Amino acid sequence: MTVLTPELLARIRSRAAGYDRDNAFFTEDLDELRDAGYLKPRSLLETARDQRLLAAYAPATALAINMHLVWVGVARVLADRGDDSLQWLLDEASAGELFAFGNSEQGNDLVLWDSLTTVDTVDGGYAFTGTKIFTSLSPAWTRLGIFGKHRGPDGDRLIHGFITRETPGWHANDDWDTLGMRATQSTSTVLEGAVVPLDRVARILPVGPNADPFIFGIFSNFLLLVGSVYAGIADRALELAVEAVKKRSSLKTGLTYDKDPDFRWRIADAALALDALAPQLESLARDVDELADHGASWFRYLTGAKHRATETARYVVDQAMRSAGGGGYRNAAELSRLQRDVLAGIYHPSDTESVHSTVAANLLGAL
Incomplete structure (x- = not known):
């Protein structure tokens, strides 16, 4: 069961804009999350779901916490496969080390x-x-x-x-x-x-490509948790888009924009794209937890999942900005911050070029 209670999430969201404005570290969020037990080891599926939820409230907090959770996930991947060389990491994470x-x-x-x-x-x-x-x-x-x-x-x-x-x-x-x-x-x-x-x-x-379980642990946890964070940003952007069109109205028709066919199509299209992410991210996370064997296709699936999540999130946020109108362009608007945060997705490994190279090599062989 998640420790991310509605009350905790509300406090975290209330601080996000201030951290962003002041270019400040999320100290209070980190203290509360640690006290709640959020940094302790769990399954990758549970972690991915919670990271998506947390990102909808505070993207930067979720992304930073990801780095700790990835290392915990690496140690868990090894332990699940009979390698206890990083048991000390699981023990120290449970004791509060970051x-x-x-x-x-x-x-x-x-x-x-x-x-x-x-x-x-x-x-x-x-x-x-x-x-x-x-x-x-x-x-x-x-x-x-x-x-x-x-x-x-x-x-x-x-x-x-x-x-x-x-x-x-x-x-x-x-x-x-x-x-x-x-x-x-x-x-x-x-x-x-x-x-x-x-x-x-x-x-x-x-030196060079390596399928060692340690490397697999890094790739699987990093790519799926990063993808989950950006999916969470898209979740929140879609919520804000729905809120915006219900409040905005047309002088021409006298109706709110949630009755406008073009805006209805725009929001529906964003939702259709977003709905595809959970089955991909969660099924792969479950496969990691359950020691599924995808052989040489693992890296194709993992890099592809991260790529689709970050690109879909950018599309959804863009549709939300278009739906919100000029008000979303103000610095004080949450959507404005989400637009800036979601752009970071293109800089996380694996980048677009690397993803396509990985998929091509899986299907066509190495050059």
Whole structure:
């Protein structure tokens, strides 16, 4: 059963505009969600449903919390498949620790298949040097997952591991001033020899595409939870569109716009597009939970689900803006914020080009 009570959600929505206006971190939301037990491990299906609901009330809060929930999901995927190497992560998440992602790098379009961050062997672990971008939860994380490339005599390897906030050798830049999703405070993280101890190394993998369960866990949780957040934005946009046309009226006909055939068609078309998302996102989340085997098609299905969710959300928000009229264009309007927030969907991996490449390779083979 969800911990997202109507009262909690109402408080979270009441703060969203202020966080956005002030470019401020969602501290109060995070405290309430942690106290409610929202950060603890659950099934991916339950998490996806709740993230969609939360995003309809505060998109940036939901998107930032996603990063913690993805790491929890990765550990759960491994545990469900008999690998307890990240059991410590599940235990610490249950105890209240907050996990974040330090993987994205400017100019790295290979995402998890290679890294611009360098890794050196040191006593007791590995030292990481490089800059990570889009580190959501930057002001508050207590555990940060990072990866980088180690060059050794037996070939290059990608080292995945975790540092704590107390680990020396890192700092966050104050560089988050974006069009939307402002409350995530996804600042850049500079690693200057930050050491991941050996007992916090999650994986050592070869450079290039890899179907290791750890990588599958990242892709499956990240793509489906991101898709769920943007579906939630679309849910709220459709609600606002319905409210708007019932209030607006035509001087020409004297009727409210909910009686206008063109606006009725516009809103119906947005709803038809949105209705297709839940079966896709939820069936795949259930498949991850139930250890379904889609073989080589997994990445096609996962990247496709995220792509359809973010593109559909952009379409629905656009239709809502058209339905709301000029009032939706004011900064004070919630739809205006949703329009800015939904645009962030095009920047999350996997991007449109990568998605089409993945699908083509699945159907036609690699180039």
